[in-house]
Amino acid sequence: MESAVSSTGRRPLKVGLDVGGTKTDAVAIDARGEIVALRRLRTGWGPDAVADTILAAVEELRLELRDDDVEFVSVGVGMPGQVVPGTARMRHAVNLGVTDFDMATAVAPRLGGVAVAVENDVKAAAIGAYALHGSVGTIAYLNLGTGIAAGIVSDGTLWRGARGTAGEIGHISVDPQGPLCRCGQRGCIEALAGGGAVAERWGRGGELPIRDVFDAADGGDEHAMALRDELVSGVSAAIRVLVLTTDADAIVLGGGLTGLGDTLMTHVERSLAQSARASAFMTSLRLPERLRMLPQGSAVAAVGAALIGSTAGLTPLENHHHG
Amino acid sequence: MESAVSSTGRRPLKVGLDVGGTKTDAVAIDARGEIVALRRLRTGWGPDAVADTILAAVEELRLELRDDDVEFVSVGVGMPGQVVPGTARMRHAVNLGVTDFDMATAVAPRLGGVAVAVENDVKAAAIGAYALHGSVGTIAYLNLGTGIAAGIVSDGTLWRGARGTAGEIGHISVDPQGPLCRCGQRGCIEALAGGGAVAERWGRGGELPIRDVFDAADGGDEHAMALRDELVSGVSAAIRVLVLTTDADAIVLGGGLTGLGDTLMTHVERSLAQSARASAFMTSLRLPERLRMLPQGSAVAAVGAALIGSTAGLTPLENHHHG
Secondary structure, X not given: OOOOOOOOOOXXXXXXXXXXXXXXXXXXXXXXXXXXXXXXXEOOOOHHHHHHHHHHHHHHHHHHOOOXXXXXXXXXXXXXXXXXXXXXXXXXXXXXXXXEEEHHHHOHHHHOOOEXXXXXXXXXXXXXXXXXXXXXXXXXXXXXXXXXXXXXXXXXXXXXXXXXXXXXXXXXXXXXXXXXXXXXXXXXXXXXXXXXXXXXXXXXXXXXXHHHHHHHHHOOOHHHHHHHHHHHHHHHHHHHHHHHHHOOOEEEEEOHHHHHOHHHHHHHHHHHHHHHHHOHHHHHOOHHHHEEEOOOOOOHHHHHHHHHHHHOOOOOEOOHHXX | OOOOOOXXXXXXXXXXXXXXXXXXXXXXXXXXXXXXXXXXXXXXXXXXXXXXXXXXXXXXXXXXXXXXXXXXXXXXXXXXXXXXXXXXEEEEXXXXXXXXXXXXXXXXXXXXXXXXXXXXXXXXXXXXXXXXXXXXXXXXXXXXXXXXXXXXXXXXXXXXXXXXXXXXXHXXXXXXXXXXXXXXXEOEHHHHHOHHHHHHHHOOOOOOHHHHHHHHHHOOOXXXXXXXXXXXXHHHHHHHHHHHHHOOOEEEEEOHHHHHOHHXXXXXXXXXXXXXXXXXXXXXXXXXXXXXXXXOOOOHHHHHHHHHHHOOOOOOEOOHHHO
């Protein structure tokens, strides 16, 4: 167990950031994993602006906590893209305008040498979801966003795989006659249920196109109903794939589409019940019992990033407001 | 590391059995995992006959080794069905005529108290395939037999899951218009590629119906060509599912269908190459490089069972021929 008091006598906190395409969530958590500070910022575009966003987020947390006797012992960052194994380098974070980003050179020197770590955002969220789930057993975190991907955590260990594609279930084809996926295959789960693919087929723009699709489907629009059915069948397929490969105790749904809340959950549960009616085997899997949806706006990826960051080392970051 | 010499001064061997629907493979392996004795027996039907088969197999190994100064330290058994977690009880081994089989009462007392263990045969084969693969990284063993299932081993640990359905990828549907599966769903991988399902649709009997299908397809029979295409697409889908969920270093093919040898491999590689041509993402996964096929008749499930048995304890079994 980690000590609740650091060598300097101040309360050690771990910082975690979830750097998304539009916004960045920042949390500071204590030794028990409780969030003691939470900030949200707009994310800058391109490597320099992303580095500035990270530093600004840490600074905002520090300001929020300036009256407490704390110190930041680690900074973990979740962002889209692929980590170069064994480094703090992130590649192909395309929706941040970043092709190659090394936390060790771009951020760490400006944090007074504190330990920094970086992780793919879905994998970070899986770590956070595992903690939220009580840190026991096996969970599969299913991220329903612009794209579809999963992160699997068992007995505290994130499943990484050989080449960084573990959990890329969005590109499993479940219908050879299905819509064309941006990956080139047909009927991928992501082509059916990814927010990006569905919005593109909807084609009417809007701030929240997937909500518009669900609303129009409720109103009887046939195109919208077809898109909603495809989306729901894609999410259900993803859940079945995760249970039949990992047999996880819990499938935790997160990501932008879960902003649809109960509406999405109701449709997915109905679809799972339908497949269970046709199959005693599917019934025996008890899929609905395993399903969880993250509370809206939960900073699970930021919490996960903080937990990942803390394993990278515990060099204290000087909190100059308490110097 | 285990000692190469036991407390009695004799060379300790681990026994592993693969109890299949028609035949039982039995091996004795040494501390380095080398097979020092190998036997094949016909499997009896029903719980009593299965227990007798297990005891006869151990006795045959003992006879084969009667001139060596060895002792059997553990007996591990792989068989179809589901293990009751934390016990040596196997349930639902339907193709052995067994609904509930407890090694601890049915077999162990007649083995002089030696440690016994039981495991699902596909999971045992996965352990054996991992050892064959050099005991490093992550492998997914894909069993292509009457049914289709997989076992995943990472860093020496078998992925078990919450309720025993980890690796049951045969019941992932990859085509909503596909053939009806015995599980009640449509287009399951097992409905497309399981030896039982394909033989049933072929409907002409024969000793080796799947070989007949491939031969007839080579001869231009359209029904056979359609069945072969479905089988190959099912196997390819299983490989993609395993890579996109586990990202295993190697996908190891085993089971009865691999008796087709190069013929099967050539068709599967062609199918994977086809999906890679359509998709840069699929190309980046380098599926053909990860593919391995077990040598025909390799006793991988028996070896895996021996390795599982050895973890259950090392109480020596008195080798009466050396008493």
